[in-house]
Amino acid sequence: MKEKKEMIVKTTNKTTFESLFGFSLDECKRWRSLVTLLCRPMDPASLGIMRIVFGLLMVIDIPQERGLGHADVRFQQNVCYFPFFNFLQPLPIQWMFVVYGFMWLGAFGIMLGFLYRLSCFLFMVPYWYIFLLDKTSWNNHSYLYGLISVMFFLCDANRYWSVDGLLWKSCRNSHVPLWNYTVFRFQVFLVYFYAGIKKLDLDWMFGYSMTNLSKKWVFDPFRLLMTDDQIDLYIVHLGGLTLDMFAGFLLFFDKTRPLAFFFVGSFHFMNSQMFSIGMFSYTMLATMLIYCYADWPRLLFRKCPQWIKIVLPSDDAIQTSSYCIYSKEDIKPENRKKKTNESKSKDAPSNKPPPTAPGFTHQIWTFIVLTYIATQLVLPFSHGLTKGYNNWTNGLYGYSWDMxxxxxxxxxxxxxxxxxxxxxxxxxxxxxxxxxxxxxxxxxxxxxxxxxxxxxxxxxxxxxxxxxxxxxxxxxxxxxxxxxxxxxxxxxxxxxxxxxxxxxxxxxxxxxxxxxREKLDQIKDQLDNHTDVVFVADFPGLYLENFVQEDLSNTSITVLAGEILVELVDRKENYTLSVNQSMQLPPDEFHNIHTISEVPSCYMYMFVNTTDIDYEKKFREYEEYFNMTKNCTDNCAEKSSNLTKKFANDPKRDHYDQRIAKREERQQKIQLPAWSKFFKFISFKLDIFRRSFTLIGGAVKCMVLQQNFEEFLTSVYESESSAGNNSPEPGTSPAEISVNI
Incomplete structure (x- = not known):
């Protein structure tokens, strides 16, 4: 009764701040109390589930978006690369497959929790090597994966439902320090919040960043009440801004977390259907669970049927850990004796008292965590320091959360x-x-x-x-x-x-x-379907050299601002144009547009592609005859003969047939039943995995047996070609195709 009364008093003495955030401000004011707070013992269950899900998603992602399945095309020889550090260069392609193989094994080990720290290292090092090799492929979610790999390397995520726990009793179901959860919660919060801050850009707020996204099927429910333009502005742009700004806050607090699960979950589901971003949406869905109470998996598994608990982790008492700092109340002799008796049958490793005061190791880990947090707070706004990477936008795309x-x-x-x-x-x-x-x-x-x-x-x-x-x-x-x-x-x-x-x-x-931009949109809306327009602005003293193709008839230039001089090179004629003045440009000739005003000039090209218009007209006519022949019920031979005669001399007839065949093929795919589409999707994914492991196995085999890997690649390409799969020609490089000197 006394213990119950003390518990009630202790609970009711909590301040509002402590009730909301789980800690008091006093715990952050002194270094010793801050270390004690960050090393508070926590249930490892939620972190373990996060480890399993992330490892599984990376196992799936590496052959696809990480590039294992097409590494032979991505890392060709004699091609220019864009590494973050110039001394970084791709290894020979055979070794690149070995690097990918280590990364995949690391992800698989993370998922199983087997040799956990080594698995994290095997995943993290190849991942960052490949990431830093190519700045052109950087994006925010690839960068986030790298950060998550670092966080897992630092944390003890193998303390729950892991192979390591089966092999080593000391790490089986033992506490993890609070900072293990803090770094993940902080990082995910920062992704959302900084993405919201970046979206305070006027281009985003006025709807110029993501146009026409409303045409995606996921916005069909909104289309009942709103136009496409309204969906683009209010749902995509302003709604996205609001969600990013407040998602982290909603996830953090208990009372708002269900609301966050609905809106944030819907957001990531919609993204998974609209964009080709690999496993990112599912990774972010998994990170939402890290905000829940750390013991939520135990509560869930306790409600599972008995027959399924065979494969679930045991619900033993949690062991103490030397990485955590315990209150003296938790390690009273009577409490330790009780816990020891509960744990005897569960192979408790030792009866050594856990730490109750910060040690050197605790302080080092706290320093590392705070350094990581400070770095992530500053890095997205470090453009004042890294000025060389600033262009029209600040810094390289991919680490600033300006998604x-x-x-x-x-x-x-x-x-x-x-x-x-x-x-x-x-x-x-x-x-x-x-x-x-x-x-x-x-x-x-x-x-x-x-x-x-x-x-x-x-x-x-x-x-x-x-x-x-x-x-x-x-x-x-x-x-x-x-x-x-x-x-x-x-x-x-x-x-x-x-x-x-x-x-x-x-x-x-x-x-x-x-x-x-608003006026440019108005000009576009006034044009017919056959007229194209390009809006150009140029600096004083510079000129644009251009060539009007022969099939672009009725090409004109109109000045919107400033003053230009049009130089017809072949005719050696010059014309000066001011605001609202226009002139026709002769086809099949070069011309130069000089900006002669003291301010930047603005002008627009308007042109009609007569070749495309003629082609579409003839194709529609051919399509009509083709459908009449295909759907005829009488005089079919005569109609087919008329079709052949009318288009006998048309050089584009084969192209018409190919276009119709492709359209019918697309329609057939759309009409396939759902189960057939699903099996085709699975078959396609399995082919990627098959190719990935075939190439990894071939690389290792050729190394061991000292065989020529190029010959192995050639055999793979021949096999894929005979099977009807597209593959690169062996030895072909972009330089051989596209150099035009």
Whole structure:
């Protein structure tokens, strides 16, 4: 009775703050009390479930989004790469498969909780190596996976439902310090909250970042009450902003957690259906459980039928741990004696009293945790320090939690080289010596510099030893005008780039013209379906060189702001245009657009592709005849003969047939029953896994037997080709396909 009374008094003496947050402010004011708080003993159950789910998701993700299934294409030889550190380079492809193999084994070990710390190391090191190899593939969720791997490496997530617990009694069902949960809860909270802060950007708040997302089927319920434009603005943009800002808070507090589970869970489910982001949505769904009480798995498993408890973890008393700090109340002799008696049949490792005061180890771990937290708080806003990575947006995409805020479109990339010895000028295809995956390089000054250096090295095999390289890259950010990103007059090979200095060759984003976007949308809405328009802005003193193709009839240019000079190169004629003035541009000729005003010029190209119009017209006519022949009930032979005669000399007839065949194939896929679609989906995924492990096994086998791995790859490609699967030609590199000198 006395114990019960003391418990009531202790509970009622809690402050409102302590009731809400689970700790008091006094515990954070002194170092010793803070260490004691962060090393408070916690049930390992919830952390163990998180470990199992994350390991399983990575086992599934590595052959797919992490790139194991197509590593032979991704890491080809003689291709330019964009590593974070220039000394990092891909290993020979055979060894890259070995690296992937270790990473997969690490993920599998994390899932099982087998040799846990070693498994975390095997996953973490290859993961960060592959991640840092290629900045063009960075995104926020890939970065988050890497952080989670570090957190698991630091934490003791093998204390519950693990193989290690079966092998070693000391770690079986033992307490974990509170900081194990703190780092995960903090990191997930930060992902949401910082994503919300980044969405306070005006482009996001006014709906320019993610347009046309409302057309996805997941928004069908909203379409009953709202238009697509309203869904894009209020649900996607403003709703996404609100959710990110408050999701972490809603998850943290007990009373609001059910509400958070509904809205945050719905959000991630919708994302999984709209975007190809691998296991990210399911990982974030799993992280929601880390906010629940740490013993929720035990409470759930206790309600399971007896027959299923055979495969579930035992519900033994939790062991004490030297990594935790216990209150003296918890280790009173009578309490320890009681717990010892309860644990005797459960192989309790020892009767050594657990620590009741912070030791050196506790303080070291607390320092590591606080350092990690401080780093993650500062890093997303470190752009004032890492100025070299700032372009139109701050820093490299992928670690700032600015998810979906920036949408890019690329209008034009021209790479010009000048041979210093001969003065010869030539042009390179933008993807020369470049894997198709590496498309993000053109929006970042550091990667432009890396690509230029790599191109200069690769071009030496074409006897171009001493060259200059110039990049003319036109992009639009969030529906603004197309404009230059980098100064086309700067030789990239001689340009200075430093991670902590502002890059001189980056042209500024013309934010003063952002207000034009509404008017540009109005202009687009007034055009018919056959007319295309491109909006361009350029800086004073620069010019745009362009060529009007022969099939682009009725091409005109209209000035919206500033003043330009139109130079018709072949005709040697110049025309000056001011605001609202237009002129027709002759087809099949070059022209230059010079900005001669003191302020940036804005103009638009309007053109009609007559070739496409004629093609669509003939295709519709062919399609009509084709359907008449296909669905005929009488005089079929005559109708088929008429079809053949009418289109006998049409060079596009084979293309018409291919287009109709593809359309019918798509319709057949749509009409397939759900079970058939499911089995096709599973078969496709299994093929990826089969290919992944075939290539890993082949790499190891060739190493052990000292066989030629290229010959093994060739045999795999031949096997896939005979089976009807698409595979790269052995030995083919992008450089052999796309170099155009």
């Amino acid at each position: 979906m805020v920036h949408r890019w479109s690329t209008q034009h990339i021209r790479i010009t080289y000048v041979d210093k010895k001969t003065g010869d000028v030539g042009y390179l295809a933008p993807d020369a010596f470049n894997n198709e995956r590496h498309s993000r390089w053109s929006a970042h000054a550091d990667m432009v510099k890396q690509y230029g250096t790599c191109l200069a090295d690769r071009l030496k095999q074409y006897d171009l030893e001493d060259i200059e390289l110039y990049f003319d890259i036109w992009k639009s950010l969030n529906q603004r005008f197309q404009q230059r990103m980098f100064d086309p007059r700067v030789n990239i090979l001689e340009a200075e780039w430093h991670p902590f200095k502002k890059t001189s060759y980056v042209e500024p984003l013309l934010v003063d013209l952002s207000g034009w």
